[in-house]
Amino acid sequence: MKLITVTLNPAVDATVTLDRLERGYVHRAKSIRHDAGGKGVNVASCLADWGLDVAATGLLGRENAGVFEALFRAKRIEDRFVRADGATRTNIKLVDSDATTDINLPGLTATRELLTEAEATLLTLAEPGALVVLAGSLPLGCPPDHYGRLIARLQSRGVRVLLDTSGDALADALAGPALPWAIKPNRDELAEWAGQPLNTVRHIAAQAQRLREQGLGLVAVSMGEQGALFATEHGVLHAQLPATAVASTVGAGDAMVAGIAAALAEQADTERVARLAVAFAVAKLGLAGPNLPSATIVADLAERVSLRPISTPGNQA
Template sequence: MIAPRTAPVITLTLNPAIDETIELDALAPGTVHRARGVVFHAGGKGVNVASCLADWGGIPVIAAGLLGRANEAPFVRLFAAKAIRDECIRVPGETRTNVKLAHAGETTDINLPGLEVTASSLRAVSALLLRLAVPGAVVLLAGSLPAGVDAGFYAELATALAARGARVLLDSSGPPLARALAGAAPPWCIKPNRAELEALAGRRLADAASLRDAARGLVGRGVALVAVSLGAEGALFVTGRGCLRAALPPMRVASTVGAGDAMVAGIIAGMHAAAGLERIARLGTAFAAAKLRAPGANLPGRDAVEALARAVVVEHEGVGAA
Protein backbone atom coordinates (compact mmCIF):
# COMPACT_ATOMS: atom_id res chain seq x y z
CA MET A 1 0.00 0.00 0.00
CA ILE A 2 1.28 3.45 -0.94
CA ALA A 3 0.67 6.09 1.71
CA PRO A 4 -1.20 9.15 0.37
CA ARG A 5 0.66 12.40 0.86
CA THR A 6 -2.02 13.59 3.31
CA ALA A 7 -1.78 10.49 5.52
CA PRO A 8 0.08 11.18 8.76
CA VAL A 9 3.22 9.64 10.13
CA ILE A 10 2.57 8.51 13.71
CA THR A 11 5.46 7.76 16.06
CA LEU A 12 4.95 5.84 19.30
CA THR A 13 7.38 6.19 22.20
CA LEU A 14 6.41 4.26 25.31
CA ASN A 15 9.75 4.80 27.04
CA PRO A 16 10.75 8.42 26.28
CA ALA A 17 13.66 10.21 27.91
CA ILE A 18 15.16 13.60 28.48
CA ASP A 19 18.66 13.25 27.05
CA GLU A 20 21.35 15.03 29.10
CA THR A 21 24.41 15.20 26.84
CA ILE A 22 27.64 16.11 28.64
CA GLU A 23 30.59 17.10 26.43
CA LEU A 24 34.01 15.86 27.58
CA ASP A 25 37.49 16.11 26.13
CA ALA A 26 38.09 12.46 27.04
CA LEU A 27 36.56 9.75 29.20
CA ALA A 28 38.66 7.90 31.78
CA PRO A 29 36.67 5.70 34.18
CA GLY A 30 37.49 6.23 37.85
CA THR A 31 38.74 9.79 37.41
CA VAL A 32 37.29 13.29 37.82
CA HIS A 33 36.19 15.03 34.61
CA ARG A 34 35.55 18.68 33.84
CA ALA A 35 32.71 19.02 31.34
CA ARG A 36 32.97 21.46 28.43
CA GLY A 37 29.19 21.86 28.36
CA VAL A 38 25.83 20.19 28.82
CA VAL A 39 22.62 20.28 26.80
CA PHE A 40 19.17 18.79 27.38
CA HIS A 41 16.91 17.40 24.66
CA ALA A 42 13.50 15.78 24.75
CA GLY A 43 14.22 12.32 23.41
CA GLY A 44 13.23 8.73 22.93
CA LYS A 45 13.34 6.98 19.56
CA GLY A 46 9.90 7.98 18.33
CA VAL A 47 10.32 11.55 19.54
CA ASN A 48 13.67 11.81 17.73
CA VAL A 49 12.17 10.50 14.50
CA ALA A 50 9.24 12.93 14.73
CA SER A 51 11.70 15.79 15.28
CA CYS A 52 13.75 14.92 12.19
CA LEU A 53 10.65 14.50 10.03
CA ALA A 54 9.39 17.89 11.17
CA ASP A 55 12.71 19.44 10.11
CA TRP A 56 12.44 17.77 6.70
CA GLY A 57 8.96 19.26 6.26
CA GLY A 58 5.93 18.47 4.16
CA ILE A 59 4.77 15.51 6.24
CA PRO A 60 2.05 15.67 8.91
CA VAL A 61 3.68 14.21 12.03
CA ILE A 62 1.95 12.97 15.18
CA ALA A 63 3.87 12.05 18.34
CA ALA A 64 2.11 9.52 20.56
CA GLY A 65 3.22 7.73 23.70
CA LEU A 66 3.49 8.21 27.44
CA LEU A 67 4.97 11.23 29.22
CA GLY A 68 5.47 11.85 32.92
CA ARG A 69 3.33 14.82 33.90
CA ALA A 70 5.92 16.16 36.35
CA ASN A 71 8.55 17.04 33.71
CA GLU A 72 6.70 17.27 30.42
CA ALA A 73 7.95 20.79 29.61
CA PRO A 74 10.88 19.85 27.30
CA PHE A 75 8.55 17.74 25.17
CA VAL A 76 5.84 20.40 25.06
CA ARG A 77 8.42 22.96 23.88
CA LEU A 78 9.80 20.64 21.21
CA PHE A 79 6.39 19.73 19.81
CA ALA A 80 5.28 23.36 19.73
CA ALA A 81 8.51 24.60 18.13
CA LYS A 82 8.38 22.02 15.33
CA ALA A 83 4.59 21.88 14.80
CA ILE A 84 4.44 18.22 15.79
CA ARG A 85 0.94 17.19 16.84
CA ASP A 86 1.11 16.14 20.48
CA GLU A 87 -0.99 13.06 21.21
CA CYS A 88 1.09 11.81 24.14
CA ILE A 89 -0.84 10.56 27.15
CA ARG A 90 0.26 12.09 30.46
CA VAL A 91 0.79 9.77 33.41
CA PRO A 92 1.87 10.45 37.01
CA GLY A 93 5.59 10.76 37.73
CA GLU A 94 8.66 11.89 35.79
CA THR A 95 9.95 10.84 32.40
CA ARG A 96 13.42 9.34 32.84
CA THR A 97 16.64 11.24 32.17
CA ASN A 98 19.35 9.49 30.15
CA VAL A 99 22.95 10.66 30.53
CA LYS A 100 25.11 10.72 27.39
CA LEU A 101 28.85 11.34 27.73
CA ALA A 102 30.14 12.71 24.43
CA HIS A 103 33.89 12.39 23.95
CA ALA A 104 36.20 12.23 20.91
CA GLY A 105 33.35 11.65 18.48
CA GLU A 106 31.91 8.80 20.53
CA THR A 107 29.08 8.62 23.05
CA THR A 108 28.80 6.62 26.26
CA ASP A 109 25.17 6.12 27.30
CA ILE A 110 23.80 5.71 30.81
CA ASN A 111 20.10 4.88 30.49
CA LEU A 112 17.98 5.18 33.61
CA PRO A 113 14.79 3.22 34.39
CA GLY A 114 11.59 4.51 32.83
CA LEU A 115 8.09 5.17 34.08
CA GLU A 116 5.96 2.47 35.64
CA VAL A 117 3.18 1.81 33.16
CA THR A 118 -0.27 0.58 34.09
CA ALA A 119 -2.49 -1.73 32.07
CA SER A 120 -5.01 1.07 31.66
CA SER A 121 -2.33 3.35 30.17
CA LEU A 122 -1.38 0.67 27.65
CA ARG A 123 -5.02 0.18 26.66
CA ALA A 124 -5.36 3.92 26.20
CA VAL A 125 -2.27 4.05 23.98
CA SER A 126 -3.48 1.15 21.84
CA ALA A 127 -6.91 2.70 21.41
CA LEU A 128 -5.35 6.05 20.51
CA LEU A 129 -3.12 4.57 17.81
CA LEU A 130 -5.94 2.59 16.26
CA ARG A 131 -8.03 5.76 16.13
CA LEU A 132 -5.25 7.81 14.54
CA ALA A 133 -4.07 5.16 12.07
CA VAL A 134 -6.18 5.88 9.00
CA PRO A 135 -5.55 3.65 5.96
CA GLY A 136 -2.24 4.61 4.39
CA ALA A 137 -0.72 6.01 7.57
CA VAL A 138 2.86 5.10 8.46
CA VAL A 139 3.20 4.10 12.12
CA LEU A 140 6.52 3.79 13.91
CA LEU A 141 6.71 1.64 17.04
CA ALA A 142 10.02 2.67 18.54
CA GLY A 143 12.30 1.86 21.41
CA SER A 144 12.31 -0.42 24.40
CA LEU A 145 9.18 -1.39 26.30
CA PRO A 146 8.79 -0.05 29.84
CA ALA A 147 9.46 -2.48 32.68
CA GLY A 148 6.61 -4.90 33.23
CA VAL A 149 5.10 -4.57 29.75
CA ASP A 150 4.65 -7.91 28.00
CA ALA A 151 7.20 -8.52 25.22
CA GLY A 152 4.34 -9.29 22.84
CA PHE A 153 2.84 -5.80 23.06
CA TYR A 154 4.37 -4.58 19.79
CA ALA A 155 3.36 -7.80 18.01
CA GLU A 156 -0.28 -7.36 19.00
CA LEU A 157 -0.27 -3.68 18.12
CA ALA A 158 1.40 -4.29 14.74
CA THR A 159 -1.25 -6.85 13.83
CA ALA A 160 -4.09 -4.51 14.80
CA LEU A 161 -2.54 -1.57 12.91
CA ALA A 162 -2.00 -3.65 9.78
CA ALA A 163 -5.69 -4.55 9.87
CA ARG A 164 -6.41 -0.80 9.83
CA GLY A 165 -4.42 -0.44 6.60
CA ALA A 166 -1.33 1.15 8.17
CA ARG A 167 2.27 0.28 7.39
CA VAL A 168 4.21 -0.42 10.58
CA LEU A 169 7.91 0.21 11.13
CA LEU A 170 9.39 -1.37 14.24
CA ASP A 171 12.67 -0.11 15.64
CA SER A 172 13.27 -2.22 18.73
CA SER A 173 15.37 -5.19 19.75
CA GLY A 174 15.42 -8.35 21.84
CA PRO A 175 12.20 -10.21 22.70
CA PRO A 176 9.83 -7.42 21.54
CA LEU A 177 11.38 -7.55 18.05
CA ALA A 178 11.48 -11.35 17.94
CA ARG A 179 7.85 -11.60 19.07
CA ALA A 180 6.74 -9.06 16.47
CA LEU A 181 8.50 -10.99 13.69
CA ALA A 182 6.64 -14.12 14.78
CA GLY A 183 3.30 -12.32 14.98
CA ALA A 184 0.28 -12.67 12.72
CA ALA A 185 1.25 -9.51 10.78
CA PRO A 186 5.01 -8.83 10.91
CA PRO A 187 6.13 -5.19 10.67
CA TRP A 188 6.39 -3.71 7.18
CA CYS A 189 9.94 -2.54 7.97
CA ILE A 190 12.56 -3.14 10.65
CA LYS A 191 15.97 -1.49 11.16
CA PRO A 192 18.30 -3.80 13.11
CA ASN A 193 21.98 -3.06 13.53
CA ARG A 194 24.55 -5.81 12.99
CA ALA A 195 24.37 -7.10 16.58
CA GLU A 196 20.56 -7.17 16.53
CA LEU A 197 20.51 -9.00 13.20
CA GLU A 198 23.01 -11.52 14.57
CA ALA A 199 20.75 -12.07 17.58
CA LEU A 200 17.80 -12.74 15.27
CA ALA A 201 19.85 -15.04 13.06
CA GLY A 202 21.41 -16.87 16.01
CA ARG A 203 24.89 -16.71 14.51
CA ARG A 204 27.77 -14.33 13.80
CA LEU A 205 27.45 -12.42 10.52
CA ALA A 206 31.03 -11.65 9.62
CA ASP A 207 30.73 -10.66 5.96
CA ALA A 208 28.42 -8.97 3.48
CA ALA A 209 27.02 -12.24 2.15
CA SER A 210 25.97 -13.49 5.57
CA LEU A 211 24.34 -10.12 6.36
CA ARG A 212 22.38 -10.24 3.10
CA ASP A 213 21.28 -13.82 3.70
CA ALA A 214 20.07 -13.06 7.21
CA ALA A 215 18.14 -10.00 6.03
CA ARG A 216 16.61 -11.96 3.16
CA GLY A 217 15.53 -14.58 5.67
CA LEU A 218 13.51 -11.93 7.49
CA VAL A 219 11.98 -10.75 4.22
CA GLY A 220 10.96 -14.36 3.68
CA ARG A 221 9.11 -14.20 6.99
CA GLY A 222 6.93 -11.33 5.78
CA VAL A 223 8.93 -8.13 6.36
CA ALA A 224 8.79 -5.92 3.26
CA LEU A 225 11.98 -3.94 3.98
CA VAL A 226 14.93 -4.79 6.21
CA ALA A 227 17.36 -1.90 6.71
CA VAL A 228 20.53 -3.03 8.48
CA SER A 229 22.52 -0.12 9.93
CA LEU A 230 26.27 -0.79 9.88
CA GLY A 231 27.71 2.38 11.40
CA ALA A 232 30.65 3.77 9.43
CA GLU A 233 30.09 1.06 6.80
CA GLY A 234 26.72 2.54 5.85
CA ALA A 235 23.59 0.42 5.67
CA LEU A 236 22.13 -2.54 3.83
CA PHE A 237 18.59 -2.27 2.39
CA VAL A 238 16.87 -5.53 1.46
CA THR A 239 13.44 -6.22 -0.04
CA GLY A 240 11.94 -9.17 -1.85
CA ARG A 241 13.05 -7.61 -5.15
CA GLY A 242 16.66 -6.91 -4.38
CA CYS A 243 19.39 -5.58 -2.14
CA LEU A 244 21.64 -2.55 -2.04
CA ARG A 245 24.29 -1.05 0.19
CA ALA A 246 24.43 2.70 0.76
CA ALA A 247 27.21 4.71 2.38
CA LEU A 248 28.85 8.13 2.53
CA PRO A 249 32.57 8.92 2.83
CA PRO A 250 33.87 9.54 6.40
CA MET A 251 32.93 12.94 7.82
CA ARG A 252 33.28 15.08 10.92
CA VAL A 253 31.13 13.74 13.76
CA ALA A 254 29.71 16.11 16.37
CA SER A 255 27.46 13.53 18.05
CA THR A 256 26.34 10.00 17.18
CA VAL A 257 23.28 10.34 19.44
CA GLY A 258 20.12 9.74 17.42
CA ALA A 259 21.82 8.85 14.11
CA GLY A 260 19.90 5.56 13.91
CA ASP A 261 16.66 7.41 14.63
CA ALA A 262 17.50 9.89 11.88
CA MET A 263 17.97 6.98 9.48
CA VAL A 264 14.50 5.72 10.38
CA ALA A 265 13.13 9.22 9.69
CA GLY A 266 14.77 9.21 6.27
CA ILE A 267 13.29 5.81 5.46
CA ILE A 268 9.86 7.08 6.48
CA ALA A 269 10.29 10.24 4.40
CA GLY A 270 10.98 8.06 1.38
CA MET A 271 8.03 5.79 2.11
CA HIS A 272 5.69 8.75 2.54
CA ALA A 273 6.76 10.04 -0.89
CA ALA A 274 6.14 6.58 -2.42
CA ALA A 275 9.83 6.44 -3.41
CA GLY A 276 11.68 3.43 -4.74
CA LEU A 277 14.28 1.53 -2.76
CA GLU A 278 17.29 3.56 -3.95
CA ARG A 279 15.66 6.87 -2.94
CA ILE A 280 14.69 5.41 0.44
CA ALA A 281 18.27 4.24 0.96
CA ARG A 282 19.70 7.61 -0.07
CA LEU A 283 17.37 9.51 2.26
CA GLY A 284 17.95 7.14 5.18
CA THR A 285 21.72 7.43 4.79
CA ALA A 286 21.61 11.20 4.25
CA PHE A 287 19.38 11.83 7.28
CA ALA A 288 21.76 9.82 9.47
CA ALA A 289 24.81 11.63 8.11
CA ALA A 290 23.20 15.05 8.54
CA LYS A 291 22.41 14.19 12.14
CA LEU A 292 26.08 13.37 12.83
CA ARG A 293 27.02 17.01 12.34
CA ALA A 294 25.11 18.42 15.31
CA PRO A 295 23.83 17.37 18.74
CA GLY A 296 20.16 16.68 19.31
CA ALA A 297 17.59 15.17 16.94
CA ASN A 298 17.80 18.00 14.43
CA LEU A 299 18.45 18.18 10.70
CA PRO A 300 19.87 21.04 8.63
CA GLY A 301 17.78 22.50 5.80
CA ARG A 302 16.33 20.27 3.10
CA ASP A 303 18.88 21.48 0.51
CA ALA A 304 21.76 20.30 2.70
CA VAL A 305 20.15 16.90 3.23
CA GLU A 306 19.42 16.52 -0.50
CA ALA A 307 23.07 17.31 -1.24
CA LEU A 308 24.11 14.49 1.06
CA ALA A 309 21.54 12.17 -0.56
CA ARG A 310 23.06 12.84 -3.98
CA ALA A 311 26.53 12.07 -2.60
CA VAL A 312 25.53 8.68 -1.18
CA VAL A 313 27.37 5.83 -2.88
CA VAL A 314 24.91 3.05 -3.75
CA GLU A 315 25.94 -0.47 -4.74
CA HIS A 316 23.07 -2.34 -6.38
CA GLU A 317 22.29 -6.00 -6.45
CA GLY A 318 19.11 -6.75 -8.39
CA VAL A 319 17.18 -3.85 -6.90
CA GLY A 320 13.55 -3.16 -7.80
CA ALA A 321 11.00 -0.84 -6.31
CA ALA A 322 10.39 -0.83 -2.56
Protein backbone atom coordinates (compact mmCIF):
# COMPACT_ATOMS: atom_id res chain seq x y z
CA MET A 1 0.00 0.00 0.00
CA LYS A 2 1.35 3.42 -0.98
CA LEU A 3 1.63 5.72 2.07
CA ILE A 4 1.52 9.48 1.53
CA THR A 5 1.45 12.31 4.05
CA VAL A 6 0.31 15.85 3.22
CA THR A 7 1.48 18.86 5.26
CA LEU A 8 0.31 22.17 3.85
CA ASN A 9 1.44 24.19 6.88
CA PRO A 10 4.71 22.62 8.12
CA ALA A 11 6.93 24.16 10.76
CA VAL A 12 10.41 24.14 12.15
CA ASP A 13 9.92 23.06 15.77
CA ALA A 14 12.23 25.03 18.06
CA THR A 15 12.10 23.20 21.40
CA VAL A 16 13.47 25.24 24.32
CA THR A 17 14.01 23.39 27.61
CA LEU A 18 13.71 25.41 30.82
CA ASP A 19 13.87 24.60 34.52
CA ARG A 20 10.59 26.41 35.13
CA LEU A 21 8.47 28.75 33.00
CA GLU A 22 7.20 31.83 34.83
CA ARG A 23 5.32 34.64 33.14
CA GLY A 24 7.09 38.00 33.17
CA TYR A 25 10.53 36.67 34.11
CA VAL A 26 13.79 36.37 32.18
CA HIS A 27 14.68 32.71 31.65
CA ARG A 28 17.96 30.98 30.91
CA ALA A 29 17.38 28.05 28.56
CA LYS A 30 18.98 24.70 29.37
CA SER A 31 18.96 23.64 25.71
CA ILE A 32 17.38 24.24 22.33
CA ARG A 33 16.90 21.94 19.34
CA HIS A 34 15.41 22.46 15.90
CA ASP A 35 13.41 19.73 14.18
CA ALA A 36 11.55 19.53 10.90
CA GLY A 37 7.93 19.52 12.00
CA GLY A 38 4.32 19.78 11.05
CA LYS A 39 1.90 16.92 11.60
CA GLY A 40 2.36 15.17 8.28
CA VAL A 41 6.15 15.47 8.44
CA ASN A 42 6.11 13.92 11.92
CA VAL A 43 3.86 11.09 10.71
CA ALA A 44 6.16 10.37 7.76
CA SER A 45 9.20 10.38 10.05
CA CYS A 46 7.66 7.80 12.40
CA LEU A 47 6.49 5.60 9.52
CA ALA A 48 10.03 5.64 8.11
CA ASP A 49 11.42 4.64 11.51
CA TRP A 50 9.02 1.68 11.49
CA GLY A 51 10.56 0.62 8.19
CA LEU A 52 7.83 1.66 5.76
CA ASP A 53 8.24 3.49 2.47
CA VAL A 54 6.46 6.83 2.63
CA ALA A 55 6.16 9.92 0.44
CA ALA A 56 5.72 13.37 1.97
CA THR A 57 4.21 16.30 0.13
CA GLY A 58 2.72 19.72 0.80
CA LEU A 59 4.18 23.24 0.81
CA LEU A 60 7.68 24.15 1.98
CA GLY A 61 9.51 27.49 2.12
CA ARG A 62 12.77 27.56 0.17
CA GLU A 63 14.64 29.77 2.67
CA ASN A 64 14.83 27.17 5.44
CA ALA A 65 14.09 23.91 3.63
CA GLY A 66 17.47 22.45 4.67
CA VAL A 67 16.29 21.03 8.00
CA PHE A 68 13.47 19.20 6.22
CA GLU A 69 15.66 17.96 3.38
CA ALA A 70 18.17 16.58 5.89
CA LEU A 71 15.40 14.62 7.62
CA PHE A 72 14.07 13.25 4.33
CA ARG A 73 17.55 12.14 3.25
CA ALA A 74 18.40 10.55 6.60
CA LYS A 75 15.16 8.55 6.74
CA ARG A 76 14.77 7.91 3.00
CA ILE A 77 11.42 9.67 2.85
CA GLU A 78 10.34 10.50 -0.70
CA ASP A 79 10.37 14.31 -0.82
CA ARG A 80 7.57 15.58 -3.04
CA PHE A 81 7.05 18.95 -1.36
CA VAL A 82 6.27 21.95 -3.54
CA ARG A 83 8.76 24.75 -2.79
CA ALA A 84 7.48 28.27 -2.21
CA ASP A 85 9.28 31.59 -1.91
CA GLY A 86 9.93 32.58 1.71
CA ALA A 87 10.52 30.66 4.92
CA THR A 88 8.52 27.90 6.57
CA ARG A 89 7.12 29.08 9.91
CA THR A 90 8.75 28.33 13.26
CA ASN A 91 6.83 26.87 16.19
CA ILE A 92 8.39 27.58 19.60
CA LYS A 93 7.85 24.94 22.27
CA LEU A 94 8.80 25.89 25.83
CA VAL A 95 9.32 22.74 27.89
CA ASP A 96 9.67 22.74 31.68
CA SER A 97 9.12 20.12 34.34
CA ASP A 98 5.35 20.72 34.40
CA ALA A 99 4.18 21.15 30.82
CA THR A 100 4.90 22.20 27.24
CA THR A 101 3.83 25.70 26.15
CA ASP A 102 3.40 26.17 22.39
CA ILE A 103 3.84 29.45 20.52
CA ASN A 104 2.91 28.88 16.87
CA LEU A 105 4.02 31.60 14.48
CA PRO A 106 2.25 32.45 11.21
CA GLY A 107 3.48 30.64 8.13
CA LEU A 108 3.58 31.02 4.39
CA THR A 109 0.58 32.35 2.53
CA ALA A 110 -0.71 29.74 0.11
CA THR A 111 -1.56 31.20 -3.27
CA ARG A 112 -4.00 29.55 -5.63
CA GLU A 113 -1.09 28.59 -7.89
CA LEU A 114 0.78 26.87 -5.03
CA LEU A 115 -2.32 24.98 -3.88
CA THR A 116 -3.03 23.85 -7.44
CA GLU A 117 0.53 22.58 -7.84
CA ALA A 118 0.43 20.80 -4.48
CA GLU A 119 -2.89 19.16 -5.36
CA ALA A 120 -1.57 18.00 -8.73
CA THR A 121 1.50 16.50 -7.04
CA LEU A 122 -0.68 14.65 -4.54
CA LEU A 123 -2.98 13.27 -7.20
CA THR A 124 0.03 12.03 -9.16
CA LEU A 125 1.21 10.09 -6.10
CA ALA A 126 -2.19 8.82 -4.94
CA GLU A 127 -2.75 5.61 -6.88
CA PRO A 128 -5.85 3.47 -6.21
CA GLY A 129 -5.55 1.63 -2.90
CA ALA A 130 -3.18 4.19 -1.40
CA LEU A 131 -3.55 5.69 2.08
CA VAL A 132 -3.22 9.47 2.32
CA VAL A 133 -2.73 11.23 5.66
CA LEU A 134 -3.98 14.83 5.54
CA ALA A 135 -2.53 16.41 8.66
CA GLY A 136 -2.31 19.74 10.39
CA SER A 137 -3.75 23.20 10.03
CA LEU A 138 -4.40 24.94 6.74
CA PRO A 139 -2.02 27.76 5.80
CA LEU A 140 -2.94 31.40 5.37
CA GLY A 141 -4.73 31.94 2.09
CA CYS A 142 -6.13 28.40 1.97
CA PRO A 143 -9.95 28.12 1.93
CA PRO A 144 -11.47 26.17 4.86
CA ASP A 145 -13.06 23.64 2.50
CA HIS A 146 -9.70 22.61 1.01
CA TYR A 147 -9.47 19.31 2.87
CA GLY A 148 -13.04 18.49 1.95
CA ARG A 149 -12.31 19.00 -1.75
CA LEU A 150 -9.14 16.91 -1.55
CA ILE A 151 -11.03 14.10 0.20
CA ALA A 152 -13.64 14.06 -2.55
CA ARG A 153 -11.03 13.89 -5.30
CA LEU A 154 -9.02 11.19 -3.53
CA GLN A 155 -12.09 9.07 -2.82
CA SER A 156 -13.04 9.18 -6.49
CA ARG A 157 -9.67 7.53 -7.20
CA GLY A 158 -10.16 4.71 -4.69
CA VAL A 159 -7.85 6.26 -2.07
CA ARG A 160 -8.49 6.09 1.68
CA VAL A 161 -7.93 9.27 3.71
CA LEU A 162 -6.85 9.56 7.34
CA LEU A 163 -7.50 13.13 8.51
CA ASP A 164 -5.86 14.77 11.52
CA THR A 165 -6.86 18.40 11.87
CA SER A 166 -9.06 20.57 14.06
CA GLY A 167 -11.32 23.61 14.21
CA ASP A 168 -12.96 24.86 11.02
CA ALA A 169 -10.91 22.54 8.81
CA LEU A 170 -12.22 19.49 10.68
CA ALA A 171 -15.79 20.77 10.85
CA ASP A 172 -15.85 21.49 7.12
CA ALA A 173 -14.40 18.09 6.22
CA LEU A 174 -17.00 16.33 8.35
CA ALA A 175 -19.86 18.36 6.86
CA GLY A 176 -19.12 17.51 3.26
CA PRO A 177 -20.67 14.78 1.15
CA ALA A 178 -17.30 12.98 0.95
CA LEU A 179 -16.01 11.95 4.38
CA PRO A 180 -12.50 10.83 5.31
CA TRP A 181 -12.15 7.12 6.05
CA ALA A 182 -10.67 7.87 9.48
CA ILE A 183 -9.99 10.81 11.79
CA LYS A 184 -7.82 11.23 14.89
CA PRO A 185 -8.88 14.23 17.01
CA ASN A 186 -7.79 14.60 20.61
CA ARG A 187 -10.52 14.89 23.21
CA ASP A 188 -10.45 18.73 23.23
CA GLU A 189 -10.72 18.88 19.44
CA LEU A 190 -13.62 16.43 19.50
CA ALA A 191 -15.37 18.45 22.21
CA GLU A 192 -14.89 21.64 20.17
CA TRP A 193 -16.39 19.95 17.12
CA ALA A 194 -19.30 18.56 19.18
CA GLY A 195 -19.95 21.93 20.81
CA GLN A 196 -20.22 20.38 24.27
CA PRO A 197 -17.93 19.28 27.09
CA LEU A 198 -16.86 15.63 27.04
CA ASN A 199 -15.89 15.04 30.65
CA THR A 200 -15.70 11.26 30.89
CA VAL A 201 -14.32 8.43 28.81
CA ARG A 202 -17.87 7.16 28.27
CA HIS A 203 -19.00 10.59 27.00
CA ILE A 204 -16.07 10.69 24.58
CA ALA A 205 -16.79 7.13 23.43
CA ALA A 206 -20.46 7.91 22.78
CA GLN A 207 -19.58 10.99 20.73
CA ALA A 208 -16.93 9.11 18.77
CA GLN A 209 -19.36 6.32 17.94
CA ARG A 210 -22.10 8.74 16.88
CA LEU A 211 -19.62 10.46 14.61
CA ARG A 212 -18.44 7.17 13.16
CA GLU A 213 -22.02 6.20 12.38
CA GLN A 214 -22.22 9.15 9.99
CA GLY A 215 -20.08 7.12 7.60
CA LEU A 216 -16.48 7.01 8.83
CA GLY A 217 -14.61 3.72 9.10
CA LEU A 218 -12.63 4.71 12.20
CA VAL A 219 -12.73 7.48 14.80
CA ALA A 220 -9.67 7.44 17.05
CA VAL A 221 -9.55 9.89 19.96
CA SER A 222 -6.32 10.51 21.87
CA MET A 223 -6.76 11.30 25.57
CA GLY A 224 -3.24 11.84 26.93
CA GLU A 225 -2.54 9.82 30.06
CA GLN A 226 -5.95 8.17 29.73
CA GLY A 227 -4.89 6.46 26.51
CA ALA A 228 -7.06 6.49 23.39
CA LEU A 229 -10.43 5.34 22.08
CA PHE A 230 -11.00 3.55 18.78
CA ALA A 231 -14.56 3.52 17.42
CA THR A 232 -15.38 1.20 14.52
CA GLU A 233 -18.42 -0.70 13.28
CA HIS A 234 -17.58 -3.35 15.89
CA GLY A 235 -17.80 -0.96 18.85
CA VAL A 236 -15.39 1.15 20.89
CA LEU A 237 -12.07 -0.01 22.34
CA HIS A 238 -10.24 1.83 25.12
CA ALA A 239 -6.47 1.33 24.80
CA GLN A 240 -3.97 2.28 27.50
CA LEU A 241 -0.27 1.94 28.18
CA PRO A 242 1.48 3.96 30.92
CA ALA A 243 4.56 5.85 29.79
CA THR A 244 7.71 5.00 31.73
CA ALA A 245 9.87 7.83 30.39
CA VAL A 246 8.92 11.18 28.89
CA ALA A 247 11.57 13.17 27.03
CA SER A 248 9.04 15.27 25.10
CA THR A 249 5.29 15.15 24.51
CA VAL A 250 5.72 17.08 21.24
CA GLY A 251 4.49 14.95 18.34
CA ALA A 252 2.96 12.14 20.40
CA GLY A 253 -0.40 12.57 18.68
CA ASP A 254 1.32 12.51 15.30
CA ALA A 255 3.07 9.28 16.29
CA MET A 256 -0.35 7.83 17.10
CA VAL A 257 -1.55 8.76 13.60
CA ALA A 258 1.54 7.03 12.19
CA GLY A 259 0.70 3.92 14.21
CA ILE A 260 -2.82 3.90 12.80
CA ALA A 261 -1.45 4.29 9.27
CA ALA A 262 1.11 1.52 9.81
CA ALA A 263 -1.58 -0.85 11.04
CA LEU A 264 -3.90 0.02 8.14
CA ALA A 265 -1.02 -0.72 5.77
CA GLU A 266 -0.99 -4.23 7.28
CA GLN A 267 -4.78 -4.46 6.75
CA ALA A 268 -4.92 -5.10 10.49
CA ASP A 269 -8.00 -5.57 12.66
CA THR A 270 -9.16 -2.96 15.20
CA GLU A 271 -7.22 -4.51 18.07
CA ARG A 272 -3.96 -4.30 16.14
CA VAL A 273 -4.72 -0.72 15.09
CA ALA A 274 -5.28 0.26 18.72
CA ARG A 275 -2.18 -1.53 19.98
CA LEU A 276 0.16 -0.13 17.36
CA ALA A 277 -1.24 3.41 17.57
CA VAL A 278 -0.79 3.61 21.35
CA ALA A 279 2.61 1.90 21.19
CA PHE A 280 3.87 4.45 18.63
CA ALA A 281 2.67 7.34 20.83
CA VAL A 282 4.21 5.98 24.04
CA ALA A 283 7.46 5.03 22.29
CA LYS A 284 7.80 8.53 20.87
CA LEU A 285 7.41 10.06 24.36
CA GLY A 286 10.82 8.70 25.28
CA LEU A 287 12.57 10.58 22.47
CA ALA A 288 12.85 14.21 21.43
CA GLY A 289 11.81 15.12 17.91
CA PRO A 290 9.63 13.11 15.49
CA ASN A 291 11.42 9.84 16.15
CA LEU A 292 10.70 6.27 17.24
CA PRO A 293 13.04 3.78 18.92
CA SER A 294 13.76 0.41 17.33
CA ALA A 295 10.94 -1.67 15.87
CA THR A 296 11.63 -4.31 18.53
CA ILE A 297 10.92 -1.84 21.34
CA VAL A 298 7.74 -0.59 19.67
CA ALA A 299 6.52 -4.14 19.04
CA ASP A 300 7.09 -5.03 22.70
CA LEU A 301 5.10 -1.97 23.78
CA ALA A 302 2.26 -2.96 21.45
CA GLU A 303 1.97 -6.33 23.19
CA ARG A 304 1.68 -4.59 26.55
CA VAL A 305 -1.20 -2.26 25.58
CA SER A 306 -4.33 -3.03 27.60
CA LEU A 307 -7.65 -3.10 25.74
CA ARG A 308 -11.20 -3.05 27.00
CA PRO A 309 -14.52 -2.46 25.25
CA ILE A 310 -16.59 0.61 26.16
CA SER A 311 -20.37 0.33 26.03
CA THR A 312 -22.25 3.18 24.37
CA PRO A 313 -25.95 3.63 23.54
CA GLY A 314 -26.73 1.01 20.90
CA ASN A 315 -23.53 -0.87 21.75
CA GLN A 316 -23.90 -2.69 25.04
CA ALA A 317 -20.50 -4.32 25.23
